[in-house]
Amino acid sequence: MGLAAKLVAQRVALGLLLLFLVSILIFAGTLILPGDVAQSILGQSATPEALANMRRDLGLNEPAVTRYFSWLGGVLHGDLGTALTNGRDIAESLGKRLSNTLFLAFWAALLAVPLAIFLGLLAVRYRDRWPDKLISGVTLASISIPEFLIGYVLMYFIGVKLGWAPTVASVYDGMSLGAKLHAIALPVAVLTLVVLAHMMRMTRAAILNVMQSAYVETAELKGLRMFKIIWRHALPNAIAPIVNVVMLNLAYLVVGVVVVEVVFTYPGMGQYLVDHVSKRDIPVVQACGMIFAAVYIGLNMIADIVSILTNPRLRHPK
């Protein structure tokens, strides 16, 4: 396994380099935006004196490069700094938000991934017959509708009309797991509907591709049952593209759920990031951006490694 270890080390090093470049990009990006944090905090009620006082207190009079390196130094020491807007410790507030986002993503993934793969297998089994068409039709429809609209529709029928689930997914410390799961029922349902189609279609396509192979025909001629062929023979060989698309969707569940978080008022990372971008709170934006980038890079790295390890041709390159 020396080769695999070397591979992982290489990928991690590349990932870190990428993160560093991302941090420069984010910093530069926030500098381009009009207005600064002092103006955004004081808003329409800013007087020149109050602005000057606040800029001095927040250290905004330092040159941008100095600010970037002092931030970078802090991060390398594990200190994300404090938010400019409310003076709270970023690591602490972010930790809570991140765990909320991961909590939501975890339950959505737990529901969506097995369901998508199962539906994909089912679609292959009944290819071009009505179950296949029904599954494809429904999932494609749900991915085509904007997620906020699905959110509102579920909110109206399930939340307001039937009263089965709360329309505001507020979770906080001291809630039991059951209460939390009840609170996030609707956002989990929306996220599942949004990511289902992509994974399901990819599973279906990848397996159908393998189903053309000669060894599948052999298995068929051996008299194996169709579902067993798909499960035992086709799926393992189709795993690489499926893992890829699953990882992409997991990354989406973490970094792309801003809209769902806003609609259901879920206290996750996306909402936190948007608030602070509009306030030009650079340290927070940096911290969020780094975490999002790390999640994205990490999950894609896992997808790469898994697809290499599951493919003997890539595992043993000539």
Add this chain to the structure above:
Amino acid sequence: MTNKLDYLKVQAAMGRMSRREFFGRAAALGVTGAMANTLLAGAVKAAGPQKGGTIKVGMSGGGSGDTLDPALAANQTATIVNRMWGQPLLELEGVSGLRNVLAEEYSSSPDAKVWTFKIRKDIQFSNGKPLTAEDVLATFERHAGEESKSGALGILRGIEKMSVDGMDFIVELSSANADLPYLMADYHLIIQPDGGKDDPTAGIGTGPYIVTSAEPGVRFTFGRNENAWDDTMGFADQVEIIVINDDTARVAALQSGQVDMIDKVPPRTAGLVARAPNITVHSKSGPGHYVFIMHCDTGPFDNNDLRLALKYGMNRQEMVDKVLFGYGSVGNDSPINASYPLYTEFEQRAYDPDKAAFHYKKSGHDGPILLRTSDNSFPGAPDAAALFQQSLSAAGIPLEIKREPNDGYWSEVWNKQPFCTSYWGGRPTQDQMFSTAYYSKADWNDTRFNNAEFDKLLIEARAELDQDKRKAMYATMGGLVRDEGGLICPMFNDFVDATSARVAGYDESPSGYGLMNYYAPAMCWVAA
């Protein structure tokens, strides 16, 4: 039937009969649902405040960058949160009155330059420390000091010296101001122990509640303040304020019973929301207004004929109907309406394409006029701009609309570009409104209005203690802004809030902001 209904009302209000039961029996007597709701609300109010329970509020405007420091409060969530735990010296009441809160009484010297506020005795902060005049002094020092970042810094500029004498807090002004007590009701000026100099975000004050948890931009919870002194508020045992910025989500939370009251019901859907049997929509007129502002010192708007042409080209009633969906009233190109004390009514300026064309021709201007707008300059601003474009084109005036991004609108467009859309929340007095935005030297003189007569009257009126003379002066000033200023004010927007039948005691009359000037969670009670 009347007696029977009265009996039912009392039973329901006392909690001996459920709401559902009340509605059912009232229906049997031939009373419609909406009518029954009104009856019940009246009865519940008559039965008096009930203690206990939890009131949940869905609020817009909060962000995760908010803090509990009252000096930095800049949105309605921060305001309502601070009002749960803290109190000012004075608070607005009725149309033009003031209620003594932490100040027991106040008086001024005959020239309105020295004001004395007598602080109430035997009041404790929620941490047990007694309230003293020194705490009040320290609070004002923090807000008005050199180092201050407070949103109230601007209105405290006229203060020359502050001092304490026993329980008296004395303010000396550099120039007379008959309206100083109104400034004390500013939402930033919450009295904190030692002025909050040690920890401005501690959330310790004299209000009816204490902060039990604070997650900015998400949720704030409050429990009873055992040291509270004011028995006109603080009926529920707990208050929960949940930040729900999405309009649809906020309304859905009220409909599904997750919250008991919400602010800012979108006017577009308010009519639909009000149809639900257990929800009441409250609409309250206020001093807030949506504006189109021109810089009087920048071409082509430096020509009064062009300004008049644009003013006559505005169809105000159409704006109220189509942008506010009727939840508002027409403006008259002055920032003052009937919600201000000492208001004088002017002849209503109406849409008149002929006059607009006449003044446009007289101005000699040629070519399109550029108006900048954005979604957040006021709700429906781009629609309003398009309507304005159409009403102007009937007078042959070409208007070009440039849509600006929400982000950075207040720092890059408003008060910088010569013609844009914006809004004002209004101020408690005419003096404040005029000094904030129409005095030639004001930072926020966003129409660049520079009129010597206006400035002179503003200073004189401030020192004038004779109300009739003041009223006449304000009428003249309003007229100057209306006929010569750079303000096109098509509409005054109402505050539209909603409550569910679970809470009682809602009163639409307090002046100031929506949700009972943001005291609703503390002044309402749980009905059932």
